[in-house]
Amino acid sequence: MRVFKFGGASVKDAEGIKNVYDVLQKVGYEDVILVVSAMGKTTNALELVIKNYFDKPEELNSSVQEIKKYHNQILLDLFEDEKHAVFAAVNEQFSELEYFLAHNKSPNYNFVYDQIVSFGELISTNILSHFMNFMGIQTQWLDVRNFIKTNANYRDAEVDWETTEQNISKNVPRKILNITQGFLGADENNFTTTLGREGSDYTAGIFAYCLNAESVTIWKDVPGVMNADPRYFENASLLNQISYREAIELAFYGATVIHPKTLQPLQKKEIPLYVKSFVNPLLKGTCVSKGVDLEPYLPCFIVKREQLLISLSSIDFSFIMEENISEIFGLFHQFKLKVNLIQNSAISFSVCVEDKFGNFNELNAILSKKFKVDFTDNVTLYTIRHFNEQAAETVVENKEVLLRQVSRETMQIVTKELN
Numbered sequence: 001m002r003v004f005k006f007g008g009a010s011v012k013d014a015e016g017i018k019n020v021y022d023v024l025q026k027v028g029y030e031d032v033i034l035v036v037s038a039m040g041k042t043t044n045a046l047e048l049v050i051k052n053y054f055d056k057p058e059e060l061n062s063s064v065q066e067i068k069k070y071h072n073q074i075l076l077d078l079f080e081d082e083k084h085a086v087f088a089a090v091n092e093q094f095s096e097l098e099y100f101l102a103h104n105k106s107p108n109y110n111f112v113y114d115q116i117v118s119f120g121e122l123i124s125t126n127i128l129s130h131f132m133n134f135m136g137i138q139t140q141w142l143d144v145r146n147f148i149k150t151n152a153n154y155r156d157a158e159v160d161w162e163t164t165e166q167n168i169s170k171n172v173p174r175k176i177l178n179i180t181q182g183f184l185g186a187d188e189n190n191f192t193t194t195l196g197r198e199g200s201d202y203t204a205g206i207f208a209y210c211l212n213a214e215s216v217t218i219w220k221d222v223p224g225v226m227n228a229d230p231r232y233f234e235n236a237s238l239l240n241q242i243s244y245r246e247a248i249e250l251a252f253y254g255a256t257v258i259h260p261k262t263l264q265p266l267q268k269k270e271i272p273l274y275v276k277s278f279v280n281p282l283l284k285g286t287c288v289s290k291g292v293d294l295e296p297y298l299p300c301f302i303v304k305r306e307q308l309l310i311s312l313s314s315i316d317f318s319f320i321m322e323e324n325i326s327e328i329f330g331l332f333h334q335f336k337l338k339v340n341l342i343q344n345s346a347i348s349f350s351v352c353v354e355d356k357f358g359n360f361n362e363l364n365a366i367l368s369k370k371f372k373v374d375f376t377d378n379v380t381l382y383t384i385r386h387f388n389e390q391a392a393e394t395v396v397e398n399k400e401v402l403l404r405q406v407s408r409e410t411m412q413i414v415t416k417e418l419n
Contacts, residue, residue: 012040038120
């Protein structure tokens with residue numbers, strides 16, 4: 001079997017759903033399972049519902065109605081007859097959402113989050129399945145929660161691989177187009193769970209592993225994986241081939257290639273993963289598989305903006321040793337600052353961090369009691385895999401270099417724009 005994953009951007013409106021049908025006509029759909037995300041920005045809209053449920057109950061109903069209106073417009077654009085069964089099916093799912101909002105007794109935010117946010121995927125796959133049947137492609141709609149079983153760690157659930165593999169290998173029908181939801185699972189009490197960051201890609205990896213699939217294809221609005229973000233680099237090039245190891249390295253440094261947890265099950269069975277364009281589905285795209293690290297062999301650029309460069313030095317000129325570093329990292333973890341680069345000498349220690357939650361001022365007050373703290377905000381961290389001097393010059397042009405670190409395959413440079 002082949003596993004196809006379509007993200008929210010590919011099914012954001014009626015035209016997107018029609019395009020999925022066109023893609024399947026071009027690349028075939030027998031022995032295929034589609035893993036599909038929520039439509040467009042539905043997950044964000046459902047997060048607003050959750051926020052209103054806890055904080056602004058007077059706005060709860062209007063936030064639900066907005067999501068209903070959005071999906072209803074897509075239905076009207078796809079199906080001429082409002083008596084079509086899909087209208088009742090989607091309405092029933094919204095009724096389930098409203099029932100949960102009215103009767104839930106749990107105060108656990110993460111539990112509530114998973115029960116509510118899951119309706120995005122359930123509704124999008126329901127609409128897609130009905131449309132494919134309407135267009136003459138027979139489908140089987142699968143509730144992924146009957147297949148992927150997890151623990152009860154809501155919002156970042158861990159897969160029970162033994163049960164999941166048994167469920168999928170025995171119960172996924174062949175010779176038909178299967179449509180299921182990304183991102184979701186269920187715990188032993190059949191409450192919905194979600195799989196955390198990049199959950200839909202991970203779902204595709206789980207199904208591929210359990211089905212011994214021929215391949216996984218992630219369909220995007222780009223021709224494949226590029227060696228740099230085209231928004232920041234004019235001459236970004238398509239990478240035809242990336243090894244599993246290289247893709248994991250790139251992801252580690254912050255590239256939005258493929259999340260490592262998606263690659264791990266594929267790597268175990270050497271199942272290739274393709275990143276292809278849903279705009280031009282017959283183009284080759286990028287293959288992530290066992291083999292050469294990169295083809296073509298080019299420097300790969302990863303950019304992280306709005307970083308914070310912190311330099312700590314000991315007040316009394318004593319060495320910064322393991323004990324100090326352990327304490328510093330404990331504080332970074334406590335205040336949720338993500339460390340992206342580390343450099344240390346005998347009496348100083350520099351880190352480039354992401355202060356996503358705005359906790360640095362509080363942390364700074366604690367660090368300043370033991371260390372001299374210097375910091376520069378709004379810096380940019382460039383990581384160059386397979387660097388050369390020309391690549392480094394491209395990055396530092398018209399910028400002040402605050403820190404540079406080089407290892408065998410990777411160069412990292414922290415820069416500040418020159419005024």
